Amino acid sequence: MTSRTDLFHLRAEALADEDLLRTTADDLDTYDDTYDGEQFDREERAALRRVAGLSTELEDITEVEYRQLRLERVVLAAVWTDGTAEDADNSLRELAALAETAGSTVLAGVVQRRSKPDTSTYLGSGKAEELRDIVISEGADTVICDTELTPSQRRALEDVVKVKVIDRTALILDIFAQHAKSKEGKAQVELAQLQYLLPRLRGWGESMSRQAGGQAAGGQGMGSRGPGETKIELDRRRINQRMAKLRREIKEMKTGRDTKRASRKAHAVPSVAIAGYTNAGKSSLLNRLTGAGVLVENQLFATLDPTVRRAETPDGQLYTLADTVGFVRQLPTQLIEAFRSTLEEVADADLVLHVVDGSHPDPEGQISAVRAVLADVDAADVKEVIVVNKADAADREVLDRLLRHEKHCIVVSARTGRGIAELRDLIADELPRPTIDVDVLLPYERGDLVSRLHDEGEVLGSEHTSDGTRVQARVHPDLAAELTAYPA
Template sequence: MGLNETDSPNLGVTGEQAARWEDRYALGRVESLGSKVDDISEVEYREVRLERVILVGIYQSDRDEAERSLRELAALAETAGAQVLAGLTQRRDKPDSATFLGAGKARELRAEVATLEADTVIVDDELAPSQRRALEDVVKVKVIDRTAVILDIFATHATSREGKAQVELAQLEYLLPRLRGWGESMSRQAGGRAAGGEGIGSRGPGETKIELDRRRIRTRMARLRRLLKEMAPSREAKRAARRSGGIPAVAIVGYTNAGKSSLLNRLTGADVLVHNALFATLDPSVRKTLTPSGRAYTLADTVGFVRRLPTELVEAFRSTLEETAMADLILHVVDATNPDPSGEIEAVNETLDAIEGIRKIPVVMVINKIDAALAPTLALLRRLIPNGVEISAASGAGIEELKAIIEERLPSPAQHVRVLVKWENLGLLERIYREGRLESRETREDGTFVDAWVPPALGAKLLDQALESPARVEGPQFGEHTQNGGLDE
């Protein structure tokens, strides 16, 4: 697409300068970006015609970064049930305050929309309400932004009552300042599937065919916040029950589609949904498993992160973030097949930084999908993460090494005991194996003498048993030991 008179600041330029202005102002096509999906079920579970979309983004200087971001947006759009026809980028210092691209480029985009018979334009940024309306007036088809696509995917994939409430709250927070001018394209919700041909950006887990106005949105948001607040004690009670048993917690975090659910299944033998799509996991899944020596711990699978994750979702998905904040150890999973692993790691770290106290929790970096990674990407990751654990959750490669590292990094129980566990109390011995760290054991005539570190709650039970016969306790009495071996009486 060449220059036109409305865009060129100076028509009397040399050939080299003209080429530079062409790069500066033209909409450049992103090569090889387009939907190659033949089977609709690969990206969505709706028996409707795929929405035909054109993606548009701008950049200041780094075109490669802009194209990577547009390819990620293409994956988001396909996950939401769209067919990507083309991806276009324009070099600009900043978005145009009126039509995002500028009036001339918006008209060129309208011609592209007509040529390709597109239904929708998706902008790789967050649009102001006025920008969306103005660009829609020019291109004559629906215009939505990156945030709307992500919210749409969440609306489709949320399954639990809490997850649906969180998604709807995020959608309403996004929609409230954008009510004016949305018109028919956003005047109703479709209950999780397309209705009336509206497609991406118009689905939601809430009520169907509701006329949304500010008063009703605020009322609904207040109700959702109360509902989520009522769910919090139940979630906290489950977490406290796990804590009371002295069972340490491990959380899996990472970029969306990095293989977190596959890793959870591999480590625990669970059957959590695994799907090669973005945001397949929205509701946190917690499973219990054992270290190689038999110590129990819980493993939580969390929602994946993405570049420029909408602030509405970061706030709404508090339960997932709480699982991470309450963990004793974090497994940060990195996709070795991603062409931009450093950007992926940075995006996850930025989101984690928003969680209070998260930086105090030890992190194990896990490089996943090594069996499908390109050699240059693996070499880059080894430089970026010299202590990373290389695995394939799909094939099982490296999993035993990861299990050993998890066991090594789990927090040690706080109480040191040297006590004889009588034969009739073998349940206590099993709890030592499961919840504590066994230093040594000796089988005797009347039971098993153990030297171990255990959680305080278990230590109290062992102390009660020992007090029945003080001779059954040898060496130092029970007490809280510091890491350097000291004893607090």
């Protein structure tokens, strides 16, 4: 006799076939006579759907080697509320990549079709029990959910599946904690982690002494009063104190960053920021354009600490190029707030190179997610160029579609060098140019001004006279003001 669990697995595997995602004519005769257009049949709505191709379980390895290499074993769970089945699968595959980056082995992934997540157990009580069966059969020790869970949802789901449950936000925070290297990056990540942890503190038993006495203490009177602060309240106070200290430290670090940025602006050095989805190839592009030699890895959030390098256009104009932290769908709000000072590099830039992974299944979704974050940090009005990277691995139809839909768009490959020369020319065309024409006679002792004219402006002509150097140039307003004392 076939068990309920076996039937569930058979049904879940059948639903992984994309040909069965929509109701067919035969289904109408079997299930519902009131079918009125494109809709999901009842049985599909009620079933968890296993997503194929997510397992990263080690194979062909001895037991001793396996024990040495064994990583945290996870099962992924998601609630599909809107969009297509392909969108739901892409989101779960991205969660699998995040889980692997954090250092785990993905065993399986399940998607539950619901109009909205269950307020109690996220998946619903029945489906949570079925998830428990999968966890037992796969031998998993962790469940990762694809959206942020409320504290009560996490506790209720843990009570059912009997293993650790974390959500997408906690997973991303864990990756950031592993990859942060600079003092500022570590402080920003710790602040975000504490903001996430604060509403999720728990305490049990005698560690939670009560603030009560007299009749309020159950009539026990003297000797029954607690120390005045529960353990969980003590934890909350310490966390709030630590968060306040971290905010002060980040603010002090921001002052140094602002000083460097103000110095570049004072010398009229244009700035270009590289922004985009995580693992889109931003650091590779920075290395191609400047030879920066920064870390490049095929994993999510390899870059957390911003890198600023000096670069030069083909016609000799200097500018700065800043590599920034990557974005992702549903980027935790705690991280956006904590990394605000870093993301200001983008908001204050003269040009944003928005790097997109052309080989990704949903590049348009990446573009939308990044633009949403840029709007949060007041960078939506900065001039933007879409740089479609990884052209060597992308589908030609996808590249053509992006070129048609995006107004300012260029296709490159940071790995092979394709399109890099054209990108350099495009940056040169888009950078702000000097706008004020000047004709000045500079004494020979003011060679510093002659040098600044060559570095910051466009020298149209010059000649050496007995009184000094006469220069015709086009400059920025700040330098033009300094040159008013030396008319030709």
